[in-house]
Amino acid sequence: MERSNRRSAERTTERTDARTAERAVEGATPHGPGPRERTGPDRPPTIRGVAERAGVSKSLVSLVLQDSPRVSDAKRQAVLDAIEELGYRPNAAARSLVARRTHTVGVLLNDMRNPWFADVLDGLNSLLHAHGLRMLMADGRLDRRTGQEFARTFQELRVDGLVVVGTLPDTTGLAEIAERLPTVIAGNHEPRLPRVDIVANDDERGARLATEHLIRLGHRRIAHIAGQGLVGELRRRGFEAATAAHGLAGSAVVESGDGTEEGGYRAAVRLLGPARGRHRPTAVFAYNDLSGIGALSAAGELGLAVPADLSLVGYDNTYLARIRHLWLNSVNNASHEVGRLAARCLLDRMAHPDAPADRQLVAPELEIRGSTAPPAEAPGDASGGRPGGAA
Amino acid sequence: MERSNRRSAERTTERTDARTAERAVEGATPHGPGPRERTGPDRPPTIRGVAERAGVSKSLVSLVLQDSPRVSDAKRQAVLDAIEELGYRPNAAARSLVARRTHTVGVLLNDMRNPWFADVLDGLNSLLHAHGLRMLMADGRLDRRTGQEFARTFQELRVDGLVVVGTLPDTTGLAEIAERLPTVIAGNHEPRLPRVDIVANDDERGARLATEHLIRLGHRRIAHIAGQGLVGELRRRGFEAATAAHGLAGSAVVESGDGTEEGGYRAAVRLLGPARGRHRPTAVFAYNDLSGIGALSAAGELGLAVPADLSLVGYDNTYLARIRHLWLNSVNNASHEVGRLAARCLLDRMAHPDAPADRQLVAPELEIRGSTAPPAEAPGDASGGRPGGAA
DNA sequence: GTTCGAGATTGGAACGGTCCAAAGAATCCG
DNA sequence: CGGATTCTTTGGACCGTTCCAATCTCGAAC
Numbered sequence: 001m002e003r004s005n006r007r008s009a010e011r012t013t014e015r016t017d018a019r020t021a022e023r024a025v026e027g028a029t030p031h032g033p034g035p036r037e038r039t040g041p042d043r044p045p046t047i048r049g050v051a052e053r054a055g056v057s058k059s060l061v062s063l064v065l066q067d068s069p070r071v072s073d074a075k076r077q078a079v080l081d082a083i084e085e086l087g088y089r090p091n092a093a094a095r096s097l098v099a100r101r102t103h104t105v106g107v108l109l110n111d112m113r114n115p116w117f118a119d120v121l122d123g124l125n126s127l128l129h130a131h132g133l134r135m136l137m138a139d140g141r142l143d144r145r146t147g148q149e150f151a152r153t154f155q156e157l158r159v160d161g162l163v164v165v166g167t168l169p170d171t172t173g174l175a176e177i178a179e180r181l182p183t184v185i186a187g188n189h190e191p192r193l194p195r196v197d198i199v200a201n202d203d204e205r206g207a208r209l210a211t212e213h214l215i216r217l218g219h220r221r222i223a224h225i226a227g228q229g230l231v232g233e234l235r236r237r238g239f240e241a242a243t244a245a246h247g248l249a250g251s252a253v254v255e256s257g258d259g260t261e262e263g264g265y266r267a268a269v270r271l272l273g274p275a276r277g278r279h280r281p282t283a284v285f286a287y288n289d290l291s292g293i294g295a296l297s298a299a300g301e302l303g304l305a306v307p308a309d310l311s312l313v314g315y316d317n318t319y320l321a322r323i324r325h326l327w328l329n330s331v332n333n334a335s336h337e338v339g340r341l342a343a344r345c346l347l348d349r350m351a352h353p354d355a356p357a358d359r360q361l362v363a364p365e366l367e368i369r370g371s372t373a374p375p376a377e378a379p380g381d382a383s384g385g386r387p388g389g390a391a
Numbered sequence: 392m393e394r395s396n397r398r399s400a401e402r403t404t405e406r407t408d409a410r411t412a413e414r415a416v417e418g419a420t421p422h423g424p425g426p427r428e429r430t431g432p433d434r435p436p437t438i439r440g441v442a443e444r445a446g447v448s449k450s451l452v453s454l455v456l457q458d459s460p461r462v463s464d465a466k467r468q469a470v471l472d473a474i475e476e477l478g479y480r481p482n483a484a485a486r487s488l489v490a491r492r493t494h495t496v497g498v499l500l501n502d503m504r505n506p507w508f509a510d511v512l513d514g515l516n517s518l519l520h521a522h523g524l525r526m527l528m529a530d531g532r533l534d535r536r537t538g539q540e541f542a543r544t545f546q547e548l549r550v551d552g553l554v555v556v557g558t559l560p561d562t563t564g565l566a567e568i569a570e571r572l573p574t575v576i577a578g579n580h581e582p583r584l585p586r587v588d589i590v591a592n593d594d595e596r597g598a599r600l601a602t603e604h605l606i607r608l609g610h611r612r613i614a615h616i617a618g619q620g621l622v623g624e625l626r627r628r629g630f631e632a633a634t635a636a637h638g639l640a641g642s643a644v645v646e647s648g649d650g651t652e653e654g655g656y657r658a659a660v661r662l663l664g665p666a667r668g669r670h671r672p673t674a675v676f677a678y679n680d681l682s683g684i685g686a687l688s689a690a691g692e693l694g695l696a697v698p699a700d701l702s703l704v705g706y707d708n709t710y711l712a713r714i715r716h717l718w719l720n721s722v723n724n725a726s727h728e729v730g731r732l733a734a735r736c737l738l739d740r741m742a743h744p745d746a747p748a749d750r751q752l753v754a755p756e757l758e759i760r761g762s763t764a765p766p767a768e769a770p771g772d773a774s775g776g777r778p779g780g781a782a
Numbered sequence: 783g784t785t786c787g788a789g790a791t792t793g794g795a796a797c798g799g800t801c802c803a804a805a806g807a808a809t810c811c812g
Numbered sequence: 813c814g815g816a817t818t819c820t821t822t823g824g825a826c827c828g829t830t831c832c833a834a835t836c837t838c839g840a841a842c
Contacts, residue, residue: 071790134544326716
């Protein structure tokens with residue numbers, strides 16, 4: 001007994017590292033009092049405390065906590081009262097330790113600033129929350145951890161699943177994680193890994209949609225401001241496929257941007273600047289809304305009116321495109337739906353970890369607003385611009 | 392032996408709730424093999440496994456894990472090799488159970504869509520990460536949990552601290568949490584609670600800054616599009632104080648918005664619409680950038696050029712204001728700095744949980760772009776608009 | 783008045799780490 | 813060469829849960 005006291009009193013005062021917080025808290029226990037000091041000054045109440053207070057065993061409290069039907073009403077009430085009085089909250093760490101489930105899924109974003117993510121998260125959350133799972137978010141850009149790094153954190157936390165949203169700077173290490181952890185990629189098409197599902201919108205198709213819309217309006221000189229990563233690649237491919245299919249490959253131009261407003265602005269200056277002369281494109285399809293808005297600015301500065309002198313289409317249909325003062329046509333990438341499907345996939349994969357990788361593409365839709373019109377000097381066939389044009 | 396086998400096989404199949412995921416995972420263990428099946432088929436490796444492989448005790452592995460200097464180089468290397476080979480990651484739950492620290496702080500946002508948060512999180516993260524703390528984010532709006540609800544989650548996770556970012560829909564229950572948990576509020580001025588620190592920008596002062604800028608330019612009929620919550624209240628107060636101080640209280644108008652682009656648009660239509668006639672304001676100070684952009688759109692539709700016919704100032708200096716096509720003057724609320732200071736506060740409070748509540752206000756600054764100018768029919772004194780005007 | 787069975791309750795072994803006290807090994811010094 | 817000292821290493825208690833197996837309680841059936 002005596003020894004046991006001294007032990008517990010000395011226990012934390014001899015720590016070698018200087019975690020001041022801990023010190024201060026523990027310091028509030030000046031000397032070890034009773035024969036076994038389980039209930040420190042402000043230690044949160046445990047299941048034992050509740051049991052003691054309710055006059056039952058901890059096992060019974062545990063049963064009450066999980067709504068077991070095999071508990072008498074009297075004791076159940078006593079336990080619930082004790083829980084209420086003590087403000088008891090079960091310790092998730094202890095619980096998940098034995099249950100080997102954390103009821104937490106890790107969500108890895110690459111840039112919290114991109115408004116597109118919010119919708120995906122919304123869709124994700126609705127389903128996950130309904131299944132009693134919480135989301136733990138990490139921003140890959142925020143903390144510049146490489147793949148290996150974030151892997152460590154999520155693995156240590158033993159999350160039950162992982163959702164990767166968007167384009168990751170570094171995907172090495174993801175394969176290793178996916179070996180042990182149900183993993184789903186949302187809003188990107190790579191990397192293709194053995195048991196990793198992919199949910200995304202059909203970027204190539206969306207890009208074709210946007211480009212064909214411009215073609216139907218009568219545009220012949222159409223430019224594309226490209227983005228990075230596989231998504232950028234796919235959107236570019238859709239653009240090129242559509243222009244080629246209409247025999248416009250010769251007059252289709254691609255300038256590279258980087259997905260930012262600044263990048264879009266610069267690309268647009270290169271495309272529309274005075275150097276171009278009369279071969280200037282009459283329409284631009286941008287990698288995303290942000291680039292599109294950059295192009296909008298450039299057009300403004302170059303004295304080109306949108307849509308009279310220049311038609312413009314973006315991608316992602318973020319709230320930016322909905323701002324009246326911008327009012328940009330944009331391809332809706334169904335991000336909410338992508339989020340929902342990703343959640344669905346993750347739940348399925350948690351149930352069947354070894355199922356073959358699935359890949360789901362959601363159909364994107366073009367959202368028409370005020371940034372496109374037939375070209376000013378339309379060379380003939382501009383009929384597609386009116387209602388009734390080809391689907 | 393036999394019995395023990397049946398045990399582990401039946402273990403989870405009798406659960407009352409139908410968590411399919413769990414079932415399937417456990418189902419992958421068809422029959423319990425050896426006398427004590429510690430290393431299940433795909434159970435992650437534990438410290439024991441590492442110890443065994445390295446031919447040492449688990450205590451020694453533990454010492455290696457925390458860089459203890461009291462380990463011989465030979466054994467250390469053996470342990471590190473074993474860790475590498477097995478892909479071992481320590482279990483955070485087990486660790487935090489005994490250490491009674493999770494090295495995790497909860498961050499509560501109310502709307503992930505607001506671009507302002509990203510900077511705060513950035514600032515928060517930089518400091519917290521440096522101190523080995525990870526952030527667990529929850530969006531109060533995403534999952535419509537009331538104060539009580541999110542409280543439960545964070546308390547169960549035993550986060551080491553809590554940061555509330557922005558205006559919470561429901562703050563009841565926060566007091567109770569703050570009793571047990573180091574808590575800091577960032578970007579808002581309420582609620583004032585005993586041991587809860589507050590870090591924010593000085594909204595009243597920022598509003599004065601914006602308003603005085605307009606006044607110095609020569610504007611006399613200035614309107615404010617107000618926002619909600621205490622922050623909205625403070626910015627409004629700053630606006631009223633500034634107009635009153637310059638004897639413009641009579642011509643100062645306030646219309647209420649809701650912080651959205653739509654709300655700003657409507658408020659602006661009410662302020663600038665034809666009904667106003669010649670008493671139309673020549674300048675508007677908006678609660679935030681989003682409302683300001685709504686006002687920008689309204690001005691455009693009403694045929695008012697910005698800044699020629701209408702000067703406009705927003706608040707928060709988000710990337711929206713920086714979009715060239717909008718190019719809005721805006722009050723910089725120093726959100727990155729607010730995040731950094733909030734982290735600082737939280738660390739201090741974790742060290743001294745009982746210190747009295749602190750309140751820090753960061754000085755905001757006006758960022759000048761292209762959305763303000765002297766009024767068209769400036770009645771005399773417009774000197775303040777030029778460099779050299781009064782500070 | 784046993785015996786039985788069903789239902790309610792409880793003790794105790796995990797879970798995977800940390801850390802203390804004590805044991806073992808190596809080195810030093812007289 | 814023996815004892816003291818220091819450096820390494822280890823066994824085991826403990827953190828707060830869950831859940832199995834065992835016990836306890838009680839009324840019904842024999």
